[in-house]
Structures are given as C-alpha cells and as structure tokens.
Amino acid sequence: MDNIDDRAVDHYLVNAKNEEIGRPRQGNQNFFPEYYVLPVDKNIQKNVLETYKMVEYFLRNGVKIERSTKAVTVDGKTYPAGSFIVNMHQANRGLANLVLYDGINVSDYEMIAGEMIQNFHDMRGFDRYVIRDAGVFKGKTSAITSVSFPGTKMPKRSAYVLIQNTSNDAIKAVNELLAAGKTVTMLTKSGSGYQAGDFAVAYKDLAPLASKYYLDVSASGHKKPSGKVLKASTVGALGEAAYVLKNLGFNVTSEQAGADVLVNTFDSSKYVNKGKPYIAFGNMGMTNVQKWIPGFSFKGPEWERYEGVFLANVMQDHAITAPYNKQEYFYTVTGSYITAVPKTAKVLAVIADEDHFFKAGWWPGHDAAKGKIMAFTYKDNNKNLTVFANDLTNDDHPQHQYRLLANSIFNAGPGKTENAPSSKR
Structure with a gap:
C-alpha cells in the first residue's frame, strides 16, 4: 500500500x-x-x-x-x-x-x-x-469500477470514409464488410493524412457498424480512392493461426485446394508452384518456404524456443507495413532471423542494430540478429510469398502483430487494383 x-x-x-x-x-x-x-x-x-x-x-x-x-x-x-x-x-x-x-x-x-x-x-x-x-x-x-468501450465516431457525411489501419478492429470491420459483399479498397500508396494499408469504404456501408467497432475514421470526399479493391478471401491455415484468423473475421479452411491464400501450411508445393499466395512466419514457416526461394537463408535454433521482444525498423512504402510506426517492438518465440534474400525480394522490416534493440526475454546470442532482415515479400518464378522471421500468433498474445498477417493476406489475396485519383483528407 x-x-x-x-x-x-x-x-x-x-x-x-x-x-x-x-x-x-x-x-x-x-x-x-x-x-x-x-x-x-x-x-x-x-x-x-x-x-x-x-x-x-x-x-x-x-x-x-x-x-x-x-x-x-x-x-x-x-x-x-x-x-x-x-x-x-x-x-x-x-x-x-x-x-x-x-x-x-x-x-x-x-x-x-x-x-x-x-x-x-x-x-x-x-x-x-x-x-x-x-x-x-x-x-x-x-x-x-467499470469501463465502456467507445464506438466509432463517424465523420461528417461524405461519399467515402477512410478507415485507418490502426487496430485489429479495422481488420474485423473490413472482413465483415467483405463478407456482406461491400466494396473495400486497400490503399496502396500513402498521402497527406493517410497511409498505404488504410481502407476506403462507402459511408453508407460503414455507418451501420459504427457502434460495433472502435475505428479511426475520416471523410474521404466524393472521389473513390485508388488502391486494391479487395475480395473476401478464404485462408488455408491450421491450429493457432486458424484460431487467430477466425477471430479476425477471415473465412478459414483446412483444405488447401479451396483456399485463396495459405498460411504456414505443410506440403503446399503443388499449390505454391501454381502461384497460390503463401504467408510464412517463424522458424517453422521459413523452413516450409526455404526451398521455394533461391538465395533465401535464415538462422535460428532447431529445437529451442528463444523468446524475446525486440526493436525493428519498419518500411513505410508498402501496404503491409506502412500502418505501423517507423520503429516498433515485435516478438519472437523461435529466435530466428533472415540472413539473405534474392535481389527481387522487397524487404519489409529489419531488426534494429542499436545496442538496446533487445528489450526482454530469453534469447542467447541475440546480438547476432542485429541489423538482419525480419520480413520480405517475393514475387518471382510464379511464386507469391510473404515471409516473417518473427512469430506472429504465439499463444494469442502478440496481437500487435496480427495486422502484419492480415495485411499480408489482403495484399496477396484476390482483388483488383484501380488507379483512380485518390482524394486527400
């Protein structure tokens, strides 16, 4: 006391x-x-x-x-x-x-x-x-003695509303809109007052959900913003990843043949070789995709579960990572990091090289990870792969990372890119 x-x-x-x-x-x-x-x-x-x-x-x-x-x-x-x-x-x-x-x-x-x-x-x-x-x-x-969650405060009415990609509720709302057949556009470029990875929807479509979710929104005007018009995706996933994705509102299946995107699945070569998008995370995920990416290599313990919170530098020029800050703390439970990627890969995040990059946990030899690649995308040789060295879903605890996974699904999944001029907030 x-x-x-x-x-x-x-x-x-x-x-x-x-x-x-x-x-x-x-x-x-x-x-x-x-x-x-x-x-x-x-x-x-x-x-x-x-x-x-x-x-x-x-x-x-x-x-x-x-x-x-x-x-x-x-x-x-x-x-x-x-x-x-x-x-x-x-x-x-x-x-x-x-x-x-x-x-x-x-x-x-x-x-x-x-x-x-x-x-x-x-x-x-x-x-x-x-x-x-x-x-x-x-x-x-x-x-x-109690707390009430606020709902979304809708902006002054306009034809379109921008949903900032700042919380897991943004992902849930987008998935509910897609499941209802509504049009959702994921912005592919940042501008004044918005980031790549934010979402644009019709005001009339979002308004009925305002009390259900807490969203950061703003009016977008009367011109439809440019970006990727999303389609509802079926995601192939198992176990913990499936549990997380279901809670985020994704349609999840254990049957890879019927999935639009695969997440850390096994025996997926015949689908990946035909161009089906695959998202890998953690030591296990990177092991699954290693043979599909020439010039890709990583390091990490084979059996130990090295756990830690570490600082990363996050690229701001891609829809997967732009919604995050330039520096963020992320999580690993396998102590893995990427040592090489092909020239055609797009690096999304790099483990910081500051002396204090490792905040807490048990990761013997973690200094070897300083400055190494944490995440990248690879689209070549008919492959569409997104790879994270960090563990995105462990124990349903690192929920700050769930948007990395969801954004990767939206980015790689079905949709149509439109280049109509975007409007500023």
Whole structure:
C-alpha cells in the first residue's frame, strides 16, 4: 500500500552465475513507479482500443484504476484529462507492474522452463507511460469500477470514409464488410493524412457498424480512392493461426485446394508452384518456404524456443507495413532471423542494430540478429510469398502483430487494383 521496494528480496534475485543482482531498477531508487498512465488521446496514444482492453483486464483482475479529471504535465509531457491512471499505491501493484513494465533479459541462463514475456504494451501495441514523481495526480483523479468501450465516431457525411489501419478492429470491420459483399479498397500508396494499408469504404456501408467497432475514421470526399479493391478471401491455415484468423473475421479452411491464400501450411508445393499466395512466419514457416526461394537463408535454433521482444525498423512504402510506426517492438518465440534474400525480394522490416534493440526475454546470442532482415515479400518464378522471421500468433498474445498477417493476406489475396485519383483528407 506504501509502494515500498523491499530490498530484502534482492538476495534471492540472481543471475546465471548465482550472483546477486536484485530487481532491475535501472538507476531508479524504487523498482516500482508511482503511476502508470494509459492515455486515450490520439496525440499520445497509438491504439485507443487496446488501451480500453487493458483497463478492462485490470478491473476484471482486481487492480484499482482511476481516471484523471484534469490535464497533468510531468517532465514536459501533458497527459490530458480522461487518461486512465494506475496508482501503484495499492495491494495489486504487483500484477499491474508485471504486465506493464519492460521485463528483463535473462539470456545469460543456459535454459529456462517456459515463456516469460508479459509486456502488454508491446504485445498489444498501445502506449503506456511511467511516472516516478510522487503525488502528481493527487486530487486530480476519480476512481472507476467499470469501463465502456467507445464506438466509432463517424465523420461528417461524405461519399467515402477512410478507415485507418490502426487496430485489429479495422481488420474485423473490413472482413465483415467483405463478407456482406461491400466494396473495400486497400490503399496502396500513402498521402497527406493517410497511409498505404488504410481502407476506403462507402459511408453508407460503414455507418451501420459504427457502434460495433472502435475505428479511426475520416471523410474521404466524393472521389473513390485508388488502391486494391479487395475480395473476401478464404485462408488455408491450421491450429493457432486458424484460431487467430477466425477471430479476425477471415473465412478459414483446412483444405488447401479451396483456399485463396495459405498460411504456414505443410506440403503446399503443388499449390505454391501454381502461384497460390503463401504467408510464412517463424522458424517453422521459413523452413516450409526455404526451398521455394533461391538465395533465401535464415538462422535460428532447431529445437529451442528463444523468446524475446525486440526493436525493428519498419518500411513505410508498402501496404503491409506502412500502418505501423517507423520503429516498433515485435516478438519472437523461435529466435530466428533472415540472413539473405534474392535481389527481387522487397524487404519489409529489419531488426534494429542499436545496442538496446533487445528489450526482454530469453534469447542467447541475440546480438547476432542485429541489423538482419525480419520480413520480405517475393514475387518471382510464379511464386507469391510473404515471409516473417518473427512469430506472429504465439499463444494469442502478440496481437500487435496480427495486422502484419492480415495485411499480408489482403495484399496477396484476390482483388483488383484501380488507379483512380485518390482524394486527400
């Protein structure tokens, strides 16, 4: 209740050499911050939907949440009124800290027993802020016991609406529209106020879904934006990938012959050789496609599950990756990276080469991955392949990466590219 960092526990927290290291305070007096702030203002929050989900998670699990009633400025950054506040002076601060702190690097151990990444802000893709100044929110919040998810705020009526590709709800809404036979265009180029990978739909088609999803939308005017007119795709997938894709609204089948796009399936050569798109991720996926791509190679452990959160540089000139920031934290559970691709490949993301690129997890030898390719597309020799070294779906936890998979399906699947002039917001 007093948010005390009891250093008596440090004796029990050791490294692989059995040396006492204590809690990872990183130069701070207290391991625990005073507050975590989860804003919902889009100026400082990249994923409002996931922020509400995090708050719902906390309330469901007994963590006390407050909401600010006034704007508060700390170290030059202003947190608007309406931000969610996790005051760490509470009995369940341990749970709150477990899922919101950056975690630790235990790669010095020869072996660990299981997966350890929590990092909800990285794995779900929202912004959370650490506040270490005591009392800055005192008297400026009110306690909440429940949270209501906002619906989509439709813009002033226009013929077309742009859906920003900023959350998994955008994917779900697009798939519902496609299943209903509505026209959805995936933008293939970025412009003023929009990104490649965003979606354009008719205002009248989206309006009935406004209360069902939380979407970032804006008016697009009366000219139909240029891009790829999507068609509802049937995706061939099994197991965990199938579960994730079904939840995103895709039509999923285990029969490869009837699929428009394949995801990490086995024994797929006869389909891929005929041009059927294939999306691979993780060590297993890259093993599946290695023989189909001349000049492609990768490295990773054959049996170990090396897990980690790492920083990547994301290319902004492709519909698959442009909806993400220039730098993002992504996730691996197989510790794999790409060492070579053919000249005809289009690189989508590269593992950062900064010294601090690896944030948390257990990945012995992770420095070898610095600056290596994380993802690419390959369209040559009648092949249509998209490859990710990182693991996109593990345990249904790295949901921030689901749009990489969905965007790849939309990009590779059936549709028609139209080059009508696009309108600016």
